[in-house]
Amino acid sequence: MDELLSDGITNTPPSFVRAILKAASDPAITSFAGGLPNPISFPQEKLMESMQRVVAERGPEAFQYSMTAGIPELREWIAERYNHRFGTDYTADDVLVTTGSQQVLDLLGKVLLDKGDGVIVEKPTYLAAIQAFALQQPVFREVELTEEGLNTDELTAALEAGAKMIYLIPNFQNPTGLTYTAENRAKVREILADRNIVVVEDDPYGELRFEGESLPYIGATALPHGVVMGSFSKTVTPGFRMGYLLTKDHELLRRLNTAKEAADLHTNVFSQFVVLDYLRHNDLDEHLVKIRDLYRDQAQAMTDAMAEFFPAEVAFTKPQGGMFLWATLPAGINTMDLFPKALARCVAFVPGEPFYAEPGSYSTMRLNFTNADADTIRDGIRRLGEVIAEAL
Amino acid sequence: MDELLSDGITNTPPSFVRAILKAASDPAITSFAGGLPNPISFPQEKLMESMQRVVAERGPEAFQYSMTAGIPELREWIAERYNHRFGTDYTADDVLVTTGSQQVLDLLGKVLLDKGDGVIVEKPTYLAAIQAFALQQPVFREVELTEEGLNTDELTAALEAGAKMIYLIPNFQNPTGLTYTAENRAKVREILADRNIVVVEDDPYGELRFEGESLPYIGATALPHGVVMGSFSKTVTPGFRMGYLLTKDHELLRRLNTAKEAADLHTNVFSQFVVLDYLRHNDLDEHLVKIRDLYRDQAQAMTDAMAEFFPAEVAFTKPQGGMFLWATLPAGINTMDLFPKALARCVAFVPGEPFYAEPGSYSTMRLNFTNADADTIRDGIRRLGEVIAEAL
Structure with a gap:
């Protein structure tokens, strides 16, 4: 079989997180490994009422083949929402509805990347973006993510090396929980302004800000090839697989539409x-x-517990929104080695490694705080703290 | 923008059929161009009852993220259905649930094809398969489709030229409506048996046989890299985008699963x-x-009307199932030129060209019979017959 496989798939790792999720699905384990929204976010009864109305009012139209771009009224709603929140001037024609925002990554990879093309990503970044782009065998150019946002010196160097696309998660980033400051956004926008590059901002958690004020996008309508990605997975339901993108670049959008159709x-x-x-x-x-x-409350419970139970050598982020935070252990501790030890103590996290485009040994970990109550979080973090302390 | 686009997308045409569907969506036009199942096939009320039960019985699980392969009980149902129909021994582990069977084409292209790899397709074949594979820039090797099935001499030659995958639609083929005979299937199976090639049989219409008996697949469980594609689009609803594949090749399945995840x-x-x-x-x-x-009844109405109103020089297929039939005009008449003339007479079809991997001038057309009543079919075919007669 191997000789029948494409180079692309041979270079694409199965998602480590999904493998971990399996390991951590034992109900005896306190899992901070997942990326699951809390079921409180699914308005089940209201969705049921909507289903009844849709069947009654739309009939066969809701069950028939439909247009690739997505239904016009939904695209209009999405455009209006962004205009209301950010003062942009999107219209329904700037929107493509996708099968989850994961599909946007797949489409962007197909439409932009040939083997060897440069793509700039944060270091670390969303692991399923690495996976989706890897199928096209691009060259990943990592740019360090700091408490302020992108390291702009590294960004400039990466741009000089060449890239067709830059992929960023400016709000409550997955995996780090970090948010770019307004100043960093302005600086990054300025650096990107005279470059011929597609600027993708993935923003699945933007509506989940629980501290501070919304900040403007870097690109969006402010740069010619700006693309914003969004999702209903964290606000309504992930089970429906409903995401979308917005862009004023209609030549790019036309190609994305063709790729979506296929x-x-x-x-x-x-x-x-x-x-x-x-x-x-x-x-x-x-x-x-x-x-x-x-x-x-859940994020607070987790950072409180980490302050109390984690060794002082461990640094961690304090997110203003989203679903994740990020812990950095002293250099030399490979969190991949820590994972089975934590599992033996019935607590799970995601080791940092799969979030880096370059394989290696990393002393970081991602922790999800949205799927356990405060007591469970406190108890799990206490046990994880003991596992870390033993490894120091 | 152009210099940012990948070679793959640059080589992938937008779907001609979807462009035509727009042109033919005027309610004044009798359209035989679509590929829409009749709304009678959507069990709306029953689906509404199921939705109520799912919300009541499954709750949040039905709205949360889920596993890539698809829910186990559905995969088991699919395996059992095929075992019951064909005496195969599929299990849930042989099934991947996909976002429509269109997605299977996308995944197969990604997992198998590098630029320049051979892929064998029927001449003519399903145009969105050409589109999905084209993104990988393979070499298409066309094998003539006859009233019996594949031209086996051409098949042998295509295999000699080299191919990683052969893509076939053995039942009520799209676009021709042709069905491979049992003898042709056996012959093709024999020719493929000692080849290292993935044998894909796309069978979205298999359950829509309205004449004759079901025939065994060529590959499926009988060849080591057999893949069968299926869909609920023609039996329950296309709006849900629910398709699937079955294969005993678990190395291939694992890679398809990774591609699906991404x-x-x-x-x-x-x-x-x-x-x-x-x-x-x-x-x-x-x-x-x-x-x-x-x-x-609809197919009968269409073939009756064609016998009555089409010039004698026009040949057409008489499908035993499915949704389409195929008309062949005398050589030299380009049906692409005929299309605007037909539209002017308020009748639409799909010209043959997009169904061929090689661009060219073709004298064929696809006609859909599932979306109009017998009188409308008769009247539309009469007008189309006049358009053809004028072109002779």
Whole structure:
């Protein structure tokens, strides 16, 4: 079989996180490894009401083949939401509805990257973006992510080396939980302004800010090839696989549309109608308050427990939103080696390694705080602290 | 922008059919161009009942992230269905649930094809397969499709030239409506048996046989790298985008699973639960009788009308199932030129050209018979016959 496989797939690792999720699915284990939104964020009863309305009002249209771009009213709702939040001037024609925002990564890789092309990513970055782009065999150019945002010297060097796309997660980044400052965003925008490069900002957690104020995007409508990625996975339901992108670059959008057509024709149209109906009949902002309040408390519980139980040598981020935080152990401790030891103590995390485009030994770990209550978080972090202390 | 685009997307045409569908969406036009199942095939009320049960019985699980392969009970149902129909020995572990069967084409292309690799396809073949594979820039090797099935001399020559995958639609083929005979299947199986090649049989219409008996697959479990593709689009609803593949080649399946993970993580899990519940609480075979009876009548109405109104020089297929038939005009008439003339007479079809891997001038056309009643079909075919007669 091996000789029949493509070079692309041979170079693409299966997702380490999904392997870990299996290991950590034992109910006896306190898992900070997942990336699951809290079920409180799924408005099940309201979605059921929407389904009934959709079947009654739309009938066969909701079950038939549909257009690749997504249903116009939903695209319009998305454009309006961004205009309202950020003062942009998006229209329905700037939006492509996708099968989860993961699909946007797949489409961008296909449409932009040939073997050997440069793609700039944060160091560390979202591991399934590495996976999606890896199929095209590009050259990854990593740029360090700091407490302020991108390391701009490294960014300039990476741009000089050549790249067709830069992929960033400016808000409550996965995996680090870090958020770019307004100053860093402005500086990065300035550096990118005179470059011929597609600027992708992945923002699945943007609506989950539980501290501070929303900040403008780097690119979006401010740069000619700006692309913003969004999702309903963290605000309504991940089970529907509903994401989208917005861009004013219609030449790029046309190509993404062709790639989408070849990938799955269109996104589940029943789910599109249901989400649209839900958004029209309910107050999303009210719903979001509930999610944000919960996640704020959970993040607080985790950072409090880490302050109490983690050895002083361990640094960790304090996210203003999202679902994750990031711990950095003293250099020389490979968190991959720590993982089985933690599992033996019934606690799981994701070791840092899969979040780096370059394989290596890393002393970092990602912790999810959205899927356990405060007591469970405290107890799990206490045990994880003991595992770390033993390794020092 | 152009210099930022990949070679793959530059070589991938947007779907001509979807462009045509737009042109033909004017309600004044009798369109035989679409590929839409008749809405009679959507069991809307039953699906609504299933949705209510899924929300009540499964709760958050139906709205949360889920596993890439698809929910186990649905995979088991699919395996059992094939075992029941074909005496195979598939299990849930041989099944991958996908975002429509279109996604299987995308995954196969990614996992198998590098630039310049050979892929054998029927001449003509499903145009969105050409589109999905084209992204990988393979060399297409076309093998003539006859009333019996594949031209086996051409098949042998294509295999000699080299190919990693052969892609076939043995039942009521799209676009031709042709079905391989049992003898042709056996012959093709024999020719493929000692070759190291992935044998893909795409069978979205297999359950829509309205004449004759089901025939065994060529590969499936009988060849080591056999892959069968299926779909709920023509039997339950296309709007949910639910397809799947079955294969005993678990090395291939593992790679397809990785590619699926990178593409969209998993298929809409709510829709998976709903379809599973629908299949458990209803008799699919009873539902299929209704669809088959309708399509048999519609196909008959179309072939009767063609016999009555088409010039004698036009040959056409008489499908035993599925949704399409195929007309062949005298050589030298380019059906692409005929299209605007037909549109002017308020009737639409799909010209043959996009169904061939090689661009050129073709005198063929695809006609869909599932979306109009007998009178509309008769009247549309009459007008199309006049357009053809004028061109002779």
